[in-house]
Amino acid sequence: MDLSVDTPNFKQYTFQELKDALAHIDREQYPDRANELMLEIASRRDRSPEPDDVQGAELDEELHPNIFIRYWKGQVSLPVSYWAVGIAVSLLIVLLSLVVAKGIETATSSALLGAYILGMYVVMIVLLVWQSVGVYRSASKHPLRGGSVAWAYTAKVMVFVSLLSFLNQMYVSGFSIMKGGYQTLIGTATYPETQFRLLNGGKELELFGGLEIGSEALLEEQLKLNPEVEVLHLHSNGGRILAAKRMMKLVQSYQLDTYVRTECSSSCTLLFLAGKTKLIGHGAKLKFHAASIGAVSGHNVKEIGREFEEAYLDEGIAKWFVDKIVNTPNTQLWEPSEDDLLRAGFVDRIVNPDQYAYSGIGTASSIKVEDIESGLLTQDYILAMKEHDPDTYQQAIALNLNGMLQGLPLAEVTNQMVDLIYNVRLPVYLANGSNAALVKYWKAQIFRMEELREDYPLACASFVYPDEVPVENRYGNEGGISEKGKALESAALAELIRSYQGNYQDIDKETQQSLIQEVLTKLRAQNEAFMQVVSSAKDYVDKPELMCDASIALNAAFVSFDVETSGQLLRSIQN
Known part of the structure; x- marks a missing residue:
């Protein structure tokens, strides 16, 4: 008989605990307890045999060696x-x-x-x-x-x-x-091929297309082949952030300026930040949005956009600007103003794009003569040149084509065009144009001088006295012409070109000298100082208003006669 005071209550045991207790009990010392355990186990199996048996079988399963x-x-x-x-x-x-x-x-x-x-x-x-x-x-x-x-x-x-x-x-x-x-x-989620074009005699390099893994190797190859490159043009809709960050290191290592003439979007803007000096041309666009992976935008999944955000902040961009970027969905594009770009420290300077290589037009093979012609022929005087001076027209086409193929700055190509038209061909047009065309052209020049005088008198003076006025003060550096002035000159030049091959009556030397004396008399009567300027313009560079007024008065005197007389006089002084 079990006389232990601490007799366990087997009713509170789990089925497994009952089995464990039966397996380990000393049956000789506690025969009553052993008997009670067996009865309790049998009782539970009678009440719920299936669950307990199944559970017991599961626990008795052999452990897998792995x-x-x-x-x-x-x-x-x-x-x-x-x-x-x-x-x-x-x-x-x-x-x-x-x-x-x-x-x-x-x-x-x-x-x-x-x-x-x-x-x-x-x-x-x-x-x-x-x-x-x-x-x-x-x-x-x-x-x-x-x-x-x-x-x-x-x-x-x-x-x-x-x-x-x-x-x-x-x-x-x-x-x-x-x-x-x-x-x-x-390979179905790739970006356009990264391409390059050497510009401006090897001083500038254009990158266009996408930014993909491996683009950094292509950029490095270009920079090694062309060690004179100083400016990297960017014309890209972006690509992988990883590619942009790798390329940033190269741009910084080679100490290149970065420049955008047309458009730089998405991760391209990150590459733009690597420039020693960050430049955009007037009218160029930098476009931003949050980073993305697949269709998921970083503007609502911050983990995706965090690397992009940190990359901008590491470059010292203002927090308010970066916040706007990372909160713009990847399906949209934010175009900040030039003032915002400067204020945020994203851009160092807004520049005149004509002073940099002409970029953003694709590969050299995409430059077509037809496109150049369609652009030039929007000017009436070019159309007149095509019809009445085809040799010069072909030279103008060749100048523009070669300039674009070589990636020259538009200002340089424009200067070549100015030299061809105004220095080479204009004297021929003036020496052979009709009376009416000559007078019309002269009046257009007077209108230009009057406009220049309002903005910058020395530019006006240099327009008439290019040999006397220092180069840095000549027209083109300062001053400007209105659309009306441009239209007047273009129309006058077109009429001059259309008329220059005609047969016109000239005046003899005696009549020419008589008319010139009359011109000088009118000039002296208007202001004696004007005569002194005409005689020695270089002595009046410090008085640009007087130089300009004298120039306007002199040219106005030449066209003060009737159209036939003024035209003959003007043509005679060209021969």
């Missing part, structure tokens, strides 16, 4: 499954992220980049599914091992919560990122 499969089957205790394995998987995912980040940083192709992105997500999904299934199965067996039912249910709930959270994250961004990684891997 620890990973053993965990998957729930044969590892719940504390180890939930805490130890959970922490290990979390650390493994962090380590995986670091390895992938390093791999992406050093990727040598877009396919490798896609493989890293897609591979990371595949491994992460496999790990989380394996961990979740193992925890859930272990939780199901936990009460049978004598563990708390409440803790088992809590673990199951946490598994579901974690999975729902992960599925939501995958729905928001993960699946799209995986799709983008897959497309990059198989």
